[in-house]
Amino acid sequence: MSKNVDTQKATTRDFSIILGAVRVMVSAVILAEICVFSIYSFLDPSALPRGMTVTFFVATAVAFPIGYYIHNQNAKLRKLSRQLAIIASTDQMSGLLNRTAFLEAVKEALHTPKSGPTAGSFLFIDVDHFKKLNDDFGHSVGDEAIKAIADAIKATPEEKALVGRIGGEEFGMFLPYANKKKAKIVAESIRRKVRKLVYEKGEHRHQLSISVGGALHQAGQSLSDFVQRADECMYLAKSQGRNRVVFEKTNQPQIPENEIRQTA
Template sequence: MKLDYSATGWPRVVIGVIAGTMFCSGVALFVASFRFDQMSEARFRYSIMVNTLLPMVLAAPLLFLLLTKMRQLAIAHREISLIASTDSLTTVLNRGAFKMLVDTCLKQATRHPAHDDGAFLVIDADHFKSINDQFGHQKGDVALKIIAQTIQDALRQGDIVGRIGGEEFGVFLPGTGLEQALVVAERIRLQINEADFPPDTGSHTLSVSVGGAAFGRNADYDDLFRVADRCLYSAKSGGRNQVIFERLVA
């Protein structure tokens, strides 16, 4: 089992308590050492014992309490950050966090030309209003969760997915060429078609339309979204449940 040495993990608390207690004992012994030559042997042993054990008795509990509180604060901060950046329904990134991460990746790609290709997908649920009308809004929420989870399952570690609209999702595929991006987009589309919806009956086939923009270098989020959204519109107007890609011209 991999130990968690981050600010939210217990190993950091344990290490902090041990290191802090040893430091306090060392300081106490250092201060007492200036009087060692004036002590009898019995007094010397007593001083060593007191200056070793007393910090352990006093410092260890205080350090444990302090570091435990710091760990709790770190966990609370992480949860607040997660809530602030996550869509509450689908648990993928919200629009703001998605755009921020994609912008960061694009800036990093500009500094590393060998790894600056990639693709941007806009995925939209087909006939979503009819799903709400036929099955109700609660089942509509279930459909969005299924779509979001299917998208996540089809991606690699390092790919980014976010909910950027009501029934619209954005996907960023760094370091992915056009052909590979097409494969990913088609896999997402087909797996959503095969999803069991509603989960208890499987009587309806979910589908999505996908618009994609492949890029080479010096890409901008707004340009990628504009091209991918234009391709999405073409996919919608061409019958839905299909993938249309376009390469972004630098």
């Protein structure tokens, strides 16, 4: 399927380049013929037909390859520009959006005209006991775990979801227009997938788990407040035993910040 899509894109790109070259050629021929007509009309009208014929073939032969080269180079530059933009916005280890690109994308989504009762839900995902995994198995296994967790998050069926790596073992997901019920279903699906990831080495065995905090966006709420509320719920999930999803409640008890951080 992907090969067919790539072939179709390549065919479209080639057609666009050829069409651009033809446009350059036609413009050059028209301009050259106008110049020849103007010159020969005054100097030698009898030679006008021959001059215009020669000009047509010369301009066509020269302008088409030049036009093709110019448009081909422009296409390469546009492709390179897109690739650089992707590299600049992507976390190289996980393949997800990096922190800056992710938060900018969420911010833009929050300012997009809404077609539902809420702009959406934010899930703050943190890997439990990640330091112990690195200590027991090494950082290379830790990197593998980050990639595996990223794959589990990307496997969500929500096509319009925005997903990014916020920090070392922290991930974020924004679900446009998703209410609390839908967001919890997605979060639980990710939690179960991650829980199946197990690493073993000698006497060491580490079963991965995540703590997920969720928040529903409220009208007029800033991005920082939105993310912070999900972050606080994530730490509540930590304090309640980890490997769970905690979604905000209006009457949800707050625990002191120092106590929350100690459970990470």
